[in-house]
Amino acid sequence: MPPDDSQNLITMLDDLGIVTRSVEHPPLRTIDDSKRLRGDLPGGHAKSLFLKDKKGGYWLLVALEQTRVDLRSAASLLQAPRFSFAGEQALARLLGVVPGAVSPFAAINDVHGQVCVVIEQRVLACGLLNCHPLRNDRTTTIATSDLLKFLEQVGHPPRIIDLPEVATSA
Numbered sequence: 001m002p003p004d005d006s007q008n009l010i011t012m013l014d015d016l017g018i019v020t021r022s023v024e025h026p027p028l029r030t031i032d033d034s035k036r037l038r039g040d041l042p043g044g045h046a047k048s049l050f051l052k053d054k055k056g057g058y059w060l061l062v063a064l065e066q067t068r069v070d071l072r073s074a075a076s077l078l079q080a081p082r083f084s085f086a087g088e089q090a091l092a093r094l095l096g097v098v099p100g101a102v103s104p105f106a107a108i109n110d111v112h113g114q115v116c117v118v119i120e121q122r123v124l125a126c127g128l129l130n131c132h133p134l135r136n137d138r139t140t141t142i143a144t145s146d147l148l149k150f151l152e153q154v155g156h157p158p159r160i161i162d163l164p165e166v167a168t169s170a
Contacts, residue, residue: 006133009105010140016153018146020133027100027137031065043128043141048102050091050115054081058094062104062131063120067163077161078118096134103131104147105140107156117151117158124148124160 006022013020023041031047044064051059051071057080063069071083088099095102096109107117123129124144133140142150151158 006135006138006140009108009133012108013142013146013150016146016149018142018150020140020142020146022133022138022140024138041130041139041141043130044123044126046103046123046129046131048104048106048131050086050095050102051083052086052090053083057081058086058090058115059083059118060095060102060104060107060115061118061120062123062158063163064122064126067120067122069163073164074118074161077163078116078159098136100136101132101134103133104151104158105131105133107151108154109134110154110156113155115156117156119158119160121160121162 010020010022047063047065047067049061049069051061053059053075059080061069061074075081075083091097091099091102094110094114095106097106104117107115127144128141129144129147130139130141132138148158
């Protein structure tokens with residue numbers, strides 16, 4: 001699938017019987033942009049981190065936008081060597097998206113299964129999740145049960161983890 005071909009993604013979701021709702025908005029590059037410009041959408045809002053472990057493995061960690069992710073704790077939970085953020089070239093090559101458009105939908109582009117998808121348990125508890133459909137000028141709302149169905153269909157059954165709460169300094 002081409003890097004920004006969100007229409008093919010939506011068509012695939014329709015073919016799977018998955019109901020989604022998409023809204024257009026100005027391009028969102030950060031969570032702060034998203035909070036300011038996305039409008040009032042029901043459900044949780046995804047934060048997707050594209051990570052690389054010390055041994056060269058790739059991970060797509062999906063959490064709620066308000067979750068502070070401690071990479072050391074996440075790596076330990078997943079029994080992975082130390083995490084760092086993967087580069088833009090790997091992001092484009094493996095997930096076919098640009099920074100700011102990363103979401104669990106990008107798993108559709110990892111046709112060789114090189115990326116392990118991980119979802120924070122609190123994401124599933126939301127019932128509805130909002131994330132970018134391979135481009136950052138749209139947000140698509142999907143039932144979390146349907147997101148799991150989609151990920152299974154594209155060969156990326158996710159690992160579900162409980163991320164520890166990280167205290168924020170006042």
